[in-house]
Amino acid sequence: MNRRATPMVLLTGFTPFAGEAVNPSWQAVSRLHGKRIASHRIVARELPTEFGTSITGLRTAIRDLKPALVLCVGQAGESAQLLLERVAINLDDARIADNAGACPVDRPVVADGPAAYFSTLPIKAMLLALREAGIPADVSQSAGTYVCNHVFYGLMHALRDRPRVRGGFIHIPYAPEQIARHPGSPSLALETVIEGLRIAIRTALTTHDDRRIVAGAEH
């Protein structure tokens, strides 16, 4: 019998970093592990908050799972909303050491790689769906220069020869339990983040051509 395997979505989160006890990205994506969204099975993987090994782990997961879509998720403390990242740049410039003690400054993610890659997810359609559901979200024009941008760039570089596999990155706010260390910072309840990721993934899987709505920025 020639039964087709259920297509898969690879969803990644990160280990805690910068002295945090948790990383809400892994808290959220691990809760979606094994769930079905738009006839796809979600497989969640935790990546180390480390330059280098994070991309190695991601590439291994892509090779083993052959996902139809890859969504990487990371924490962006100080953000009040889900940030749909538009562009990954070929630059590592760490402000703090990663979990392995590495602190690269002004180095390319991939030597001789292009300056940048765009997300291949329909971020405007995802934005619209999130806002319609009352979940705070925006498009972001930069994923920074730390491990999240590193992984986002590594993802898009890995997918450059697989045009049928879509990939992208979402940053999420702190979890409420982290705010004791960051008084006054915004946070988002885990359930809201999980629902937002579910909507984002469903929209990405069911939208072929992205919407054309205004979500630009002056800076």
Ligand code: PCA
């Ligand atoms: N956020 C960091 C790295 C890991 C994470 O969750 C970042 O934004 O680069």
